[in-house]
Amino acid sequence: MEDPVRFRPELGHTIESGAKADSRLCWTCGSCDSECPVNIATGRLRPRNIVRMASLGMLEELLCHSEIWYCLTCRRCEQICPNAVKPSAIIEYLRMEMISREWISWETFQRYRDLFARFQRVRWRAAAACLGGDVADVTQHRWQRWLEDPLPVFSEKIISGNVIHAFNTYRGPMERAHIRLCFTCGECSSACPIACHRDVFDPRTVFRMAHLGLEEELFRSPALWLCLGCGRCTDACTQTVDGCEIIQSLRAEAIESGAVDRDLVFRIEASNRNIFPWFLEEVDRLLGHSTKPAAGCLRRAYA
Template sequence: MKAAIQPRAWHRRWINQAVRAEINLCFTCGSCAVECPVNRATRGLDPRRLVWMANLGLMEDLLRLPDLWQCLECRRCTHVCPMTVKPSVLIAFLRWEAVREGVVSGELFEKRRHLQARFYRERATVVRNMLDETTQRIAGKQREKTASASLSWKSFTQFHGHDTHLASCFACGECSNACPVCVDRSVLDPLVLVRSALLGYGGEAMMSPAPWVCLQCQSCSRACSHRVQGHLVALALREEAETQGCVDAEFLKAWPEKDKVLFQDHAHRVAEAHRLLLKEPSSSQGL
């Protein structure tokens, strides 16, 4: 009986030589699949599956997958891997190969960029409207008192025993450059979030969309040369909003559900763009 999958060892060797993604170290623990924000919402992007398809040398199949274009480039899959496998590096390489080999049109890069920026703006708009609704729902006097109160920067120096190193920030902007959501700084700029907390504007920051649309990918924290943990500052702002009574249980339950729908809508738009720009395979095309 012919095997359903025909591994191609030379393709695997070629991938390992072309990109340092350490795919041969993967032992399928599933950390990347669990932590990927796209996969959590849509079940449509499993970095572990892509790594093992690469391990089997299934290049033709990989290059035609819409999954490659669902990735938000947050690199969380790479950050959490205990074996230093880099699925995000592999995905970036496969995208370029798909265009180079003529599998998809190069227009897909620009289309995906526009769709991703639209997705981030939609998330910010939805959470902003939800925060406004929450403001009206919560008792006015208590809410106004909380919103107008300045929060000391010391409130955000730790998050559940972990130092945020907030006071070490000197506004170099490396966190902004690393953040995948910061393609539109009106949606989220980690530097603005950190400086707001440091300068006593935490009350305003925690009621803005920024801490709620943070993907918790830790890219900002890993990029910081002074070890400021921007992702923990965002979590601390969320928790402080709950502690201060600025958000209620209804908001905390509804936002993840609406966010999941937004992720799914974005995935559908990307898949449709991929379908339209995917080229028909030709007999002369090969790797």
């Protein structure tokens, strides 16, 4: 029988001082679990548990918890929490702690990042299928192909006439998001967790296209539907451009204008249920976790 959980306040303080997540304010409502896109798609990432374990000071158990590598770092849990607890900050702290303790090698971490980057290709292709009216059905063969194959090169010439109505389109939301202040420095792209390959997703390009009035091209692009809504681009912008708001406005306008149908978001959610389990399997394989959470990791860490 496993040992009962012991409350270790000193380790709880260690986590809190590193993560600054206000985990003691959690009243375990589970809103974060309900809104976490990975949990919605797979039922295998529960930020509430992570917060509770952090409060109990279960540092070593958390460091061996496979769920911390399933997270997309989208910060949805943080945005939805009524008590402003930051589960995503705990996860980011735990990942860095694993690296500094060398419980995960730097090489493995780089391979994880590469996997995460290639996963964005899969998300792009799934979004493309959804824009075409389908739900992305993913077999193992298709998963591997989507993961490995680069995206098709974009060769369509932008029609210069479209640029004429720049500054007139969606003036309200775009103006409120300070789009005109962007001088394309690229800080947003550096901060964005999914801007790994420019051909897949690059927030600076999205904002510049929106600024030029190329919303029709954006509405047709799967990239518009990849944004996680984390807000890092907004936080990073010294020109106060609210990139997160720009993308949310573009999506709303795409639906309102009929450029995409209203069921698109439901098809994307259904596609997520098909592609996310493959990503989690791939993460497990890479990090050596068995199906029993973290057992393999625990063996390695304490060997």
